[in-house]
Amino acid sequence: MATVSSRPARQLAMVFDLNKCLGCQSCSIACKTLWTDAPGMESMWWNIVNTMPGGGTPRDVFSHGGGYKNGEPVPGTFPPLREFGEAWGFDQEATFASGGKAAFRPLERDGSSPEWGPNWDEDMGGGQYPNSYFFYLQQICANCSKPACLEACPRTGLYRREEDGIILIDEERCHGYRFCAEACPYKRIYFNPGRAVAQKCIACYPRLEAGVAPACVRQCPGRVRHVDYMDNLEGHPYKLVHEWKVALPLRPDFGTEPNVFYVPPLAPPAFNEAGEFDETKPRIPDEYLREMFGPGVERALETIQVEREKSARGEPSELIDILIARDWNDLLGPFTANPAELDRPPRGG
């Protein structure tokens, strides 16, 4: 049985520049405080940044199946909470009782020590000194054009907004079956055990409707994130994805056609044994980048390198101007409204 979901009239798209991310998790905290601070959501990180190469969130994030192969759905699993990372407590009493000598240990709900959590293997990365490397990978729901989550649900508990392609879970219809979470190859769907419903990033759609950029975009101090409708031919996502071809989907082999794109990490060349750059050897292995971002990654990196050198010579480069984003508002597409200046009803009124 084939399920085909129709394409929306417009598609919201984002581009994350992996060369600029500081790994500060401001995006994660902005999202957490805005959307997932309610009971049952303690362990949710709709936005998360992980060091790559690394295990990711949940552990071994890209190895749990889901998505499509040759157009057919791929069976997936929904890892247990410990693999995402629980909202830990801390062993404060032991620390205080020891006069501050005992280590301040994180504790799972059952009193055991955690074995995984968000960005667990922070800054470990890959490679061997002096050719070690890492980059930060930001993940939110990618509002895929071929959404495995939506198509997996046997009771249309998810839907796609016609006006922007954002995929939402209808919590009235969701019965907590979690086929969506199994089917998402990026594992960006969480489960609220108290309410027995699936929950995920909503692309801050209430902010978008008020002309405000998503919190993760607006709060990013590194100016990493670009947002716009993909049909805006002057917008950053269109220019970076379709004109310059330097922004690529994550794990395109999953077959879900995500609408979050990544400017791949441009690393210096590898060192040779003499401690000098060997221009013929990349620091980050090509095969790893191809696995992560598909076959267009080498050309994308080449383009960025060429334009960066042009810019360094003092020549104009539209690409570098876009990526630098000297005017912060340029990142935000049509969503430049300041949330502090909106007319809103008073809280608690």
Add this chain to the structure above:
Amino acid sequence: MTAGTLTSVTAERLGDASPQLLAPGGTQWAKVSETTVSLAPTPLDAQPSAYVQTSWAGRPYGALASVGLSAVVAGDALYLRLRWAAAEPRQAISDNDTYADACAVLFPLDGKTAELATMGDERSPVQGWHWRAGTALPFVITATGLGTVSRVPDHPVSVGAAWENGSWSVAFKRGLSEQGVPLTAGASVPLGIAVWSGANSERAGLKAHTPAWLTLTLPK
């Protein structure tokens, strides 16, 4: 327990005006006869999701062969008790990848006719009483086809459940004259049953069910 498999069940009348029948393992149920009802897995090709069909291909589900059904009218209410073997009970949803045991009874919404295999259609909906382990209240659901189940926000159905000695006992109660499927003294109503095994990750359409309606007759 009655020998063999029956397709019609007559509810017994219990004189007790204040029965304790929502205690499904209670002594009052011991006096009530129990009918063994055969169950079968729902067909995989009818699951309304290509993902579900693919990921469950070759994977057994709905293996529970039978459920014990007891029916009582006491006072002005119908009580239905289901009893089935569950060696590994799942008494709540405890993690992302755990699923609770569950059961349900289903009727044509008009008490007369509806398609069981499709869970009703636009013209002839079905209504069910659905219990999920770990929840105090049952869900009352209506459906007009597979994948269309919706929950009724306010309803008069209550439930009691207990797991003892390797078996679940779940008793539903609804007043005969209350809102929902017509339950009339002396009349018959088609009845379907479904059971989900949480230990086998069964949920949604993945379940053991009665492939055809039974007939439940209420006493005069």
